[in-house]
Amino acid sequence: MGAPLRLGIAGLGTVGAAVLRLLAQNGDLLAERAGRAITVSAVSARHRGRDRGVDLQGFRWYDDPMALAADPEVDLVVELIGGADGPALALCQAALEAGKPVVTANKALLAHHGAALARLAEAHGVTIGFEAAVAGGIPIVKILREGLAGNRISRIYGILNGTCNHVLTTMRESGRDFDDVLAEAQRLGYAEADPSFDVDGIDAAHKLALLAALAFGCPPDFDSVYIEGIRHVSPLDIAFATEMGYRIKLLGVGRRTEHGLEQRVHPSMVRIGTPISQVEGVFNAVVAEGDQVGATLFAGRGAGGGPTASAVVADIADIARGASLPALGVPSSALQDLPPAPMERHYGAYYFRLMVVDQPGVLADVAACLREHEVSIESLIQRARNPLEPVPIVLTTHETFEAQMTGALARIAALPTVLEPPRMIRIETL
Numbered sequence: 149m150g151a152p153l154r155l156g157i158a159g160l161g162t163v164g165a166a167v168l169r170l171l172a173q174n175g176d177l178l179a180e181r182a183g184r185a186i187t188v189s190a191v192s193a194r195h196r197g198r199d200r201g202v203d204l205q206g207f208r209w210y211d212d213p214m215a216l217a218a219d220p221e222v223d224l225v226v227e228l229i230g231g232a233d234g235p236a237l238a239l240c241q242a243a244l245e246a247g248k249p250v251v252t253a254n255k256a257l258l259a260h261h262g263a264a265l266a267r268l269a270e271a272h273g274v275t276i277g278f279e280a281a282v283a284g285g286i287p288i289v290k291i292l293r294e295g296l297a298g299n300r301i302s303r304i305y306g307i308l309n310g311t312c313n314h315v316l317t318t319m320r321e322s323g324r325d326f327d328d329v330l331a332e333a334q335r336l337g338y339a340e341a342d343p344s345f346d347v348d349g350i351d352a353a354h355k356l357a358l359l360a361a362l363a364f365g366c367p368p369d370f371d372s373v374y375i376e377g378i379r380h381v382s383p384l385d386i387a388f389a390t391e392m393g394y395r396i397k398l399l400g401v402g403r404r405t406e407h408g409l410e411q412r413v414h415p416s417m418v419r420i421g422t423p424i425s426q427v428e429g430v431f432n433a434v435v436a437e438g439d440q441v442g443a444t445l446f447a448g449r450g451a452g453g454g455p456t457a458s459a460v461v462a463d464i465a466d467i468a469r470g471a472s473l474p475a476l477g478v479p480s481s482a483l484q485d486l487p488p489a490p491m492e493r494h495y496g497a498y499y500f501r502l503m504v505v506d507q508p509g510v511l512a513d514v515a516a517c518l519r520e521h522e523v524s525i526e527s528l529i530q531r532a533r534n535p536l537e538p539v540p541i542v543l544t545t546h547e548t549f550e551a552q553m554t555g556a557l558a559r560i561a562a563l564p565t566v567l568e569p570p571r572m573i574r575i576e577t578l
């Protein structure tokens with residue numbers, strides 16, 4: 149056995165405490181696998197007196213996490229504070245500059261500063277591991293960087309936020325609306341008190357930017373991700389989706405197109421029966437489509453202390469064994485900027501729902517707007533007749549450019565018989 153690898157852990161919340169628990173429970177097994185013991189020298193968090201359910205005796209305590217980077221008895225810094233900037237960024241920079249590898253679960257940090265941190269790590273001959281930052285316990289970073297290294301990836305997509313998937317699953321199963329289900333999820337601890345990062349798609353977009361970087365060899369480019377959350381998904385749309393053979397999922401999709409790199413997070417309709425449609429509740433899943441392997445799906449728990457600690461410790465074990473892969477799969481000098489594909493050039497099929505006054509001629513007017521923008525109808529559902537009452541009309545289209553679809557919907561929204569803004573959901577062809 150080699151000399152122990154000594155950790156300094158910053159952040160002792162859900163993930164930090166779970167890492168300490170995992171090391172206490174499975175430390176022997178891990179030492180065998182890594183070929184050396186993994187020990188904790190020092191820790192840091194904000195509130196020293198807080199009960200974290202783990203024994204901190206024997207670890208040096210620092211109020212200031214920056215001290216971990218300077219501590220000569222810390223070989224590797226584990227950053228579990230969170231946040232795209234602030235102390236998390238400063239600590240990672242200081243550790244790398246001191247020639248210490250970093251392991252982090254921080255997707256916001258990597259999505260914004262991933263390329264710069266990868267460059268800094270290389271300049272100091274160390275690496276930065278972020279397995280836990282994408283899809284929690286699913287080892288998708290390793291899969292993309294190592295397992296699928298021989299493949300050209302054409303598309304990568306996934307259910308990247310367990311809170312959203314839980315809310316959408318519960319809405320479908322119970323028929324309840326978004327606000328009601330979200331409030332319950334908050335009470336049960338499945339959603340944060342401030343849920344906006346999750347339900348507005350930001351968290352999934354952070355993860356997508358990292359997946360796209362690994363899949364396509366480009367720097368993470370969070371600012372180019374098109375983002376739409378799930379707040380506007382209604383029980384009515386979920387019921388129509390089921391009737392038409394679809395599930396609604398918040399997907400993150402990265403795809404090479406002739407117009408550039410498409411990165412988008414939005415509610416998507418996926419055919420019932422496809423593997424991704426069966427991923428329910430808090431589970432995450434990622435599908436990578438490689439030119440040699442075809443489509444591969446990886447599913448599991450995307451958050452929570454145990455699954456996230458599992459991924460953090462996998463990175464620690466790799467570093468303990470001496471592995472030092474480029475953080476983003478290729479040396480940072482080989483990362484290629486890919487032009488972002490504008491959303492107007494997205495080519496796909498669409499579902500949309502209108503609430504209209506039930507009177508003769510409405511459908512003909514809608515069809516005329518679609519014809520004007522060269523959008524062709526694939527299917528149509530028109531519900532019970534209640535003369536002069538609002539009724540839903542639901543249509544799906546054949547594949548078309550997004551610009552044509554939005555143009556047609558703008559015209560449709562202006563029709564006097566259309567009572568509410570149209571609801572549009574993209575259909576993902578799998």
Ligand SMILES: NC(=O)c1ccc[n+]([C@@H]2O[C@H](COP(=O)([O-])OP(=O)(O)OC[C@H]3O[C@@H](n4cnc5c(N)ncnc54)[C@H](OP(=O)(O)O)[C@@H]3O)[C@@H](O)[C@H]2O)c1
Nearest residue numbers: 159160161162163193194195228229230235253254451452
């Ligand atoms: N929770 C998950 O399921 C999950 C899953 C995947 C990835 N992640 C990522 O893992 C990271 C940590 O998440 P978490 O859920 O464990 O967060 P958390 O429970 O809020 O814990 C954050 C920890 O950081 C400490 N901290 C905050 N500011 C600090 C500062 N200035 N100096 C030192 N310590 C500071 C806090 O100290 P106090 O405890 O003393 O307040 C706390 O222990 C985030 O990047 C998150 O995105 C989380």
